[in-house]
Amino acid sequence: MSILIFAESSEGKFKKAVFEAVSYGKEVADKLGVEVNVLCASTQVPTDADLAALGKFGANKVWKMTLSEDRPAAMAEALADAAGKCGARVVVISNNYNGKSIAPALAVQLKASIASGVISVPDTNNGFQVKRGVYSGKAFAQVNLTSVVKILAITPNTFAIKESGNDAAVEAFSASISDASYRLKAQSVNKVQGKIPLTEAEVVVSGGRGMKGPENWGLIEDLATTLGAATACSKPVADMDWRPHEEHVGQTGITIKPNLYIAVGISGAIQHLAGVSSSKVIVAINKDPEAPFFKVADYGIVGDAFDVLPRLIAAAKELKAAQ
């Protein structure tokens, strides 16, 4: 018996979410008294040194497999094979876009149950219970999974990265991938260049209708760049095409959970708050002292964004220069 963790790599590197997943998996494995196996299946597998280094976060063994194309269906097939080989009872995946495509395909192959958006380590005293986000950030549910094999798709930026061990053993892994897993043919990939993807960002600077127009986004971007943050926006801002739709956060956009969310000129409608209220620290900047955002914010500035932002940018530049 063991735990299997999917280690996603992008351009031959691991992202922080992988270290979170392995640290999380180690905690679950200790609870169940089993080993931690990791599978990295990708077109560009990281170096053996990087793979072995996952041992620091608790991996006992790391399997590596090179895929001919980076398709979630192929990753799911490799994972299903690996889960069979190591007798995995729990498979841990990051609940990012890629994970969301892998998890259901894997679940059917393993006849497993899935909990997605998981934010707790399982409670195994009474069945197998995990906490997950529901109602788009407005609440949490305690879910009991009853199948033999369980898939946990964990929310990024939720679990601490914990260093506990030494290098893991790295082994080549092979599984036959059916042609069916390559039925989607990628024509092109457009990665956002030189910007931090919103879903992975630890700091997010977000603008609403109070920013008046797309021509004023230089201020939002300036603050974001200085803080190493991603940019986001409210729904009307995306609807009016001031900003691309993938920046739209909220109940009908993306739910994010950064360490710091700075909302500028956003009123704080219930649908908007749903997507951002799990942020660890919230800052609201609004000229209206009655704006609902101040009710959920940790820090607030009542003032005109066009006066406040330049002061924040200047102070942030000063801080970064001193660091």
Added chain:
Amino acid sequence: MKILVCMSVVPDTTTKITFTDNNTKFNTAGVQYIINPYDELSLTRALELTEAQGGTVTVIHVGLADSEASIRKALAIGAHDAIRINAEPVDATLVAQEIANWAGSQGFDLILTGRESIDYNGGLVGGLIAAHLDLPFINIVTQLDVAGTEVTAIRDIDGGKETVKANLPLVASAQKDLTEPRIPNMRGIMAARTKPLQVVEASGVQALGQSLSFELPPAKGAVKLIDAEKAGDLIQMLHQEAKII
């Protein structure tokens, strides 16, 4: 083209979420229900495709009789017929398997779902149906075009977008930007009354994940206000006090 649109019925987005029975049940008192916004996008895109190329759009919902008003709304927007599988939609495993069991033999060219439901947020039903029926799955699409049997789609991926091609039949899940939702007009509402809504008994799939209890996020303390004239102080507070920058 024969298109199946999977639809869930969810509390209106303005709903203040509360629970009853010692936090074990969602409090439905006074709650308005709507078609899940992402499913509304799939429905509209399905209608656009069949209007341009011919075909039919069937909506399918796994749920109890109280969701029929929302199903009628989907018919009013333009779906040709509707199926309700009579079962409590306990989890994604159950919903997807019930839909796959029914749809498997019906010869649909395209099955559309939303990228997630805004109540359960599982984001799993589309992928599970595709896996059960052994169909290709295009997740989180912001653009979907069909030419003959070839589908071209743009999907959100981590940190960007990907353009993919695949052949029908397949399953895809709708993301914002796929299209703009339609509002039913009077004629649609009248027509919906007589469109077929067939109730199918469930095949008895077992759910594998039961939500036992719920909780609300912890209440926030009072906001700490900083004078706009001294806005720069915020940066120092975030650095020294909150220690997050």
